[in-house]
Amino acid sequence: MNPSDATAAALGHAWLADDAWDLLTRLTELDDRLGGHPGERRAAEYVAEALTDAGVREVGEEPFPVQRWDRNDVEFAVSVPDRGVDRSFEAVALPYSPAYEGEAPLVDVGHGTPAELDEADVAGAVAVTRTATPPWFDRPYHRAEKVGHAAAAGAEAFVFVNHVPGQLPPTGALRFDAEAAIPGIGVSKETGAWLADYAEEGARAHVRVNAATETGTSRNVVGALGPEGGTERAPAASSESGDDAVLVLAHFDAHDVGEGALDNGCGIATVAAAARALVAMDLPRPVRVAGVGSEELGLVGSRALAERTDLDGVHAVVNVDGAGRFRDLNVLAHGSEAMADLAESLLGDLGHPADVSTRPHPYSDHWPFLQAGVPVVQLHSKNPDASGTWDRGWTHTRADTRDKADRRTLREHAMVLALLVAEVAGADLPRLDPDEIRARLADAGADEGMRAAGIWPDEWA
Numbered sequence: 001m002n003p004s005d006a007t008a009a010a011l012g013h014a015w016l017a018d019d020a021w022d023l024l025t026r027l028t029e030l031d032d033r034l035g036g037h038p039g040e041r042r043a044a045e046y047v048a049e050a051l052t053d054a055g056v057r058e059v060g061e062e063p064f065p066v067q068r069w070d071r072n073d074v075e076f077a078v079s080v081p082d083r084g085v086d087r088s089f090e091a092v093a094l095p096y097s098p099a100y101e102g103e104a105p106l107v108d109v110g111h112g113t114p115a116e117l118d119e120a121d122v123a124g125a126v127a128v129t130r131t132a133t134p135p136w137f138d139r140p141y142h143r144a145e146k147v148g149h150a151a152a153a154g155a156e157a158f159v160f161v162n163h164v165p166g167q168l169p170p171t172g173a174l175r176f177d178a179e180a181a182i183p184g185i186g187v188s189k190e191t192g193a194w195l196a197d198y199a200e201e202g203a204r205a206h207v208r209v210n211a212a213t214e215t216g217t218s219r220n221v222v223g224a225l226g227p228e229g230g231t232e233r234a235p236a237a238s239s240e241s242g243d244d245a246v247l248v249l250a251h252f253d254a255h256d257v258g259e260g261a262l263d264n265g266c267g268i269a270t271v272a273a274a275a276r277a278l279v280a281m282d283l284p285r286p287v288r289v290a291g292v293g294s295e296e297l298g299l300v301g302s303r304a305l306a307e308r309t310d311l312d313g314v315h316a317v318v319n320v321d322g323a324g325r326f327r328d329l330n331v332l333a334h335g336s337e338a339m340a341d342l343a344e345s346l347l348g349d350l351g352h353p354a355d356v357s358t359r360p361h362p363y364s365d366h367w368p369f370l371q372a373g374v375p376v377v378q379l380h381s382k383n384p385d386a387s388g389t390w391d392r393g394w395t396h397t398r399a400d401t402r403d404k405a406d407r408r409t410l411r412e413h414a415m416v417l418a419l420l421v422a423e424v425a426g427a428d429l430p431r432l433d434p435d436e437i438r439a440r441l442a443d444a445g446a447d448e449g450m451r452a453a454g455i456w457p458d459e460w461a
């Protein structure tokens with residue numbers, strides 16, 4: 001590569017600066033960044049301050065409604081009548097679980113696929129399933145799909161067993177911005193091993209969830225950099241004019257059981273650090289930067305952002321969800337061969353290790369834009385200890401803490417992100433055909449699960 005003097009200076013500053021680490025520290029010191037909660041409100045202020053300090057223009061907050069969920073407390077106990085066993089286990093309620101108290105047979109359903117649910121007969125039972133995606137799946141198998149299928153099969157309640165050791169009950173929303181049909185709780189891998197044994201002995205489970213869902217307020221933080229001109233609200237501009245904008249976004253909310261360092265404190269911190277570099281670079285078209293709220297409750301912030309946006313005026317979207325965690329990158333081009341080629345070329349020139357895929361998925365903030373045909377790319381990172389492509393690792397547990405992050409990785413990913421955004425801004429990226437995205441998801445078998453999760457677009461029938 002032959003960067004300009006301005007770009008080289010900006011990247012040099014990014015390598016020496018602690019912008020990303022400082023923002024990550026402030027975010028992880030907050031008690032609760034779940035959507036609609038006070039910690040998320042304060043996090044928005046921190047993100048706005050970081051973007052303003054980086055030189056981003058027109059930084060402001062945009063509130064939107066969200067179904068705020070309060071977990072309160074949960075009880076989970078198992079009895080094996082034939083042996084006189086009565087045990088209580090640690091558990092956490094899953095966001096959008098309704099309040100509930102009841103007792104039912106305990107049934108282990110493996111990964112919670114429709115075939116496993118049918119074979120197990122979970123009608124009127126507490127269904128126990130694993131967090132992991134089945135090894136025979138070529139796509140992520142999301143918990144919202146699993147609970148949707150379990151509810152359709154007549155399950156009374158849903159137990160989500162972590163596949164990562166360490167006494168770490170997992171969390172994660174059961175539905176997108178709405179209360180789920182059945183209650184759900186998360187338990188550790190170690191507890192799951194007991195549950196599998198007890199289910200074979202005809203055990204019964206007692207579940208009590210004291211949760212509440214009510215209308216609240218979340219917010220996005222938006223700003224602009226690069227040449228004056230297009231914004232996401234501008235009238236549609238031709239790609240030849242260079243006035244259509246690149247949208248760079250990352251969510252700053254997090255689950256309340258941990259610090260939310262990896263998911264997605266590292267991501268929004270990477271964006272803030274990259275923004276400072278981008279401000280100093282000569283960009284061929286405007287760039288909009290957005291920190292979005294309530295991703296963990298079902299992409300609520302990115303949906304609100306898309307609804308307020310003239311999507312014809314968006315050149316492309318760069319979604320930073322998962323970057324900044326581990327050095328090697330996973331780059332998901334979500335159906336855009338042109339975007340995949342661009343990323344492979346850049347990362348090859350940089351010598352930065354990365355896997356690039358074009359397989360689409362709907363479970364991050366690019367989705368409201370992708371389904372409309374906007375070219376998108378998601379920066380994620382590759383956990384060297386992962387047991388599979390979709391292994392969540394420490395995220396969505398109390399182990400998602402700042403000590404897992406690394407200053408050097410944050411700096412490197414901020415530099416890579418800045419260069420990637422500059423390349424995207426100067427590239428000819430054709431729009432995607434939503435029908436082709438629909439077909440690719442259906443061919444991968446994702447349509448059935450998305451319908452069960454309630455996220456298959458109505459217009460796709």
